[in-house]
Amino acid sequence: MHVEKKLFRNDIILFAAVVFVSLLVYFAFSFNSDSEKNIVEVQYYGKIIAEISLLQDGEYRINESGYTVEVKNGKMTVSYTDCKDKVCTGMLIDENGGEIICVPNKIVIRRETQSSNHNADVSAG
Amino acid sequence: MKTGKITFTALLLSLSFSLSLIESFIPVSAFIPVPGLKLGFANIAVMAALFLCGRFSALCIVVLRPVLNLIMFGNITSFILSLSGGILSYAVLVISVKMYGKVFSFGGISIICAVFHSIGQVAAAAFVVSDTVVFGYLPLLCAASSATGLLNGFIMNCIIERITILGGSKNAYHAK
Numbered sequence: 001m002h003v004e005k006k007l008f009r010n011d012i013i014l015f016a017a018v019v020f021v022s023l024l025v026y027f028a029f030s031f032n033s034d035s036e037k038n039i040v041e042v043q044y045y046g047k048i049i050a051e052i053s054l055l056q057d058g059e060y061r062i063n064e065s066g067y068t069v070e071v072k073n074g075k076m077t078v079s080y081t082d083c084k085d086k087v088c089t090g091m092l093i094d095e096n097g098g099e100i101i102c103v104p105n106k107i108v109i110r111r112e113t114q115s116s117n118h119n120a121d122v123s124a125g
Numbered sequence: 126m127k128t129g130k131i132t133f134t135a136l137l138l139s140l141s142f143s144l145s146l147i148e149s150f151i152p153v154s155a156f157i158p159v160p161g162l163k164l165g166f167a168n169i170a171v172m173a174a175l176f177l178c179g180r181f182s183a184l185c186i187v188v189l190r191p192v193l194n195l196i197m198f199g200n201i202t203s204f205i206l207s208l209s210g211g212i213l214s215y216a217v218l219v220i221s222v223k224m225y226g227k228v229f230s231f232g233g234i235s236i237i238c239a240v241f242h243s244i245g246q247v248a249a250a251a252f253v254v255s256d257t258v259v260f261g262y263l264p265l266l267c268a269a270s271s272a273t274g275l276l277n278g279f280i281m282n283c284i285i286e287r288i289t290i291l292g293g294s295k296n297a298y299h300a301k
Contacts (some may be wrong), residue, residue, distance in 0.1 A: 008232070
């Protein structure tokens with residue numbers, strides 16, 4: 001591969017800069033988690049439909065297509081999804097944080113935030 | 126458009142479609158655990174189209190590849206995501222390709238496109254799930270996709286070099 005040295009150097013500099021800035025932003029935002037520890041909320045089409053405690057083991061079915069999450073030993077993982085790309089099966093929520101997002105199913109599961117309203121009294125189970 | 130140009134665009138479109146099929150067999154998320162990360166080989170064909178056939182051909186590939194994917198597999202979510210990412214990165218590509226040979230090789234241009242592709246996709250994902258929490262993945266996705274972008278850019282450099290050696294002018298179809 002023949003690329004002018006100056007251009008090659010610029011490419012690498014740009015690459016290093018993008019990675020550096022991205023990781024900086026990532027770590028800057030990952031430290032300010034002031035949310036409650038053990039309750040997660042389930043959003044479906046942007047609305048909170050359930051709250052689940054991470055202290056209780058169990059399986060929770062979220063929508064009619066059978067999307068199911070499992071809570072075990074304080075960890076929440078996805079146990080069934082009907083979507084094709086299975087991106088969300090690699091996501092988990094535990095005491096260190098994290099969230100589960102399934103774009104095809106329009107599901108977002110994350111820590112309860114202080115800004116969210118607490119009117120949701122529906123509980124899955 | 127001349128017939129030769131239309132044919133060549135169609136060839137590149139089918140190439141980008143096959144590349145996106147092939148890359149779906151490579152389990153890249155097993156090595157780099159970033160959700161939604163893909164190698165993006167299909168974008169090599171877009172860059173090649175822009176370089177060899179011009180803007181309109183590249184736009185055709187950007188728009189028609191997701192459409193083909195939708196017809197073949199019926200996955201509406203991946204259609205929305207790849208279309209929004211593709212159009213945003215196409216717009217940036219058209220602007221940033223002016224820096225080719227002056228500031229960056231295709232490596233740098235491809236990184237810029239990859240970053241904007243990620244931004245477009247994450248924005249579309251946030252729109253689909255109606256929650257901004259998806260943006261939390263943007264930094265990781267940008268970092269990882271700039272690596273794949275660099276890889277694609279270097280592949281593109283090799284392609285352009287081969288085409289030049291084979292006697293194709295830099296703008297094969299522009300010249301005519």
